[in-house]
Amino acid sequence: MNFESLTIFDLHRLFKEKKASPVEVANYFLSRIAKKDKKIKAFLSVNRKKVIAQAKKAEENFTKQDKANILTGVPAAIKDNILIKNDITTAGSKILANYRASYDATVIKKLKEKGPVVIMGKTNLDEFAMGSSTEHSAFYPTKNPHDLKRVPGGSSGGSAAAVAAGECLFSLGSETNGSVRLPAAFCGVVGLKPTYRSVSRSGLIAMASSLDVIGPMAKTVKETALVFDAISGRDDLDSTSFEDYDVLSHEQLFGRDPKKLKIGIPKEYFPKEVDPGIRQRIEKIINKLVNRGFNVQTVSLPLTEYALAAYYIIMPAEVSANLARYDGMRYGLSVRAKKETNILNTYLNSRKDGFGPEVKRRIMLGTYVLSSGYYDAYYTKAQEIRELIKKEFEEVFKQVDVLLAPVAPSLPFKFGEKTNPVDMYLTDIFTSPSSLAGLPAISLPSGKINGLPTAIQIIGKLFREEDIFILAHYIEKTLKD
């Protein structure tokens, strides 16, 4: 049986009917990874022993009455900036190449308790999640399963490629700006960037804390919603995490009438730089929705073009503070002479050898915009614009419930194609505004152009993931018609 083509729901049925067992499925995916990942390189590490141990535990839960649930025994992959106790967690950086996590991230604790799911391994990423292609990983780039000459997107490129290559049924990525949505789009899988504060970040290696959020990826909308439900909610270990909000059950969620949702098309998301193929595909979907009686209207978000610039001040500022912790004192790489007489040398040399060029660039930029004399001109100004962007969304969301837009202006690009930092940053132009505003958004596959995946983005109101799921699920179904 080709387990990789099944959904989580299909697999659960097989487990319940005893037509397959978690250990059998775990072994199947282990050998699939061994075979496929030589080329794709989605994983940074796979711990066979742990995989089998988890699968055995899942199997026991199926034999005991009522212990198993929908996620029991489901093979998953985790981005390597999320801590799993006692496993090496590198964040794609040399500075953490030998770091063994001291504790489980809250999302991992939840997946171990619910299920348990079977974690196949840790997936590749741009160093400290800084990048749009996985080319900034300190170890190796991940290849796009649809075309090995092209990037999988980033920074959660390994997590997206692992789902697309059938090396697991779902994965977790993280997003600061586009890092779930872009790789999901480039690899042709579903990826959710949840509302900021809806998923605990305890155990997520911090990049920019006013933006970071963990998000799920899977083949279908329903599976993505299922995993989101499993990982979200209030956590005492993350003081920014929000009180539980009502997540509707699957039956409730997908029984609702999608036509009650008013759809907005933000005109600023369709500049001439957008690939004509991507634009055509979205227009086709919009026409279909109109023909089927949906309320679709054009809306305007004039500050869209400034969001990326504001992001490239706020994010590096937070990066420069968050990454100050890598000082070679408590964990990670420490470069120190045998009889070192000055602590400053250890700081300087550990950081010099441990960080890659993109990470250094962002630390430098962040230090600059926060430095005396520039703080107000850059950081304060960017925060003010961030507020205006939030207000702009609030106004538009008085007229409509969701927004439909492209995820990225281009199809997956080739390795080495974007050598200039600003060119690379521009890939995230359509994810920046919603990231700055903390809004939930999904990347949904919308077919292929010349063999390469393309996607649409649905952006929702704060804490209204359900609106996104309902419309995304409807579009997913109608695309097949």
Add this chain to the structure above:
Amino acid sequence: MAISKEEVKHIAHLARLSINDKEINSFQEDLGEILNYVDRLKTVKTKEKENVAAKKIFNIFRKDKFSAGKPNHKKKNFLREAPDRKDNFFKVPPVFK
């Protein structure tokens, strides 16, 4: 906006990054280009100190109660990652001469 080599060196020192001459040149170029890109923000009118997000976001604290001994957060799990240690302490090079 252009940025001088001296500024690049100064920032690198503030950020505790040791960089060589080649990096000074490339950072000068890259940072200049990025700052040039973000300069567009100056054309957006904002009310002075209209910000900021931080005012609206609040922490939700857990109850202040004894929680040591939770299996997830054992001291030895943290200390084992230390590059150097003495007993239950991190050992670091001298800070003062």
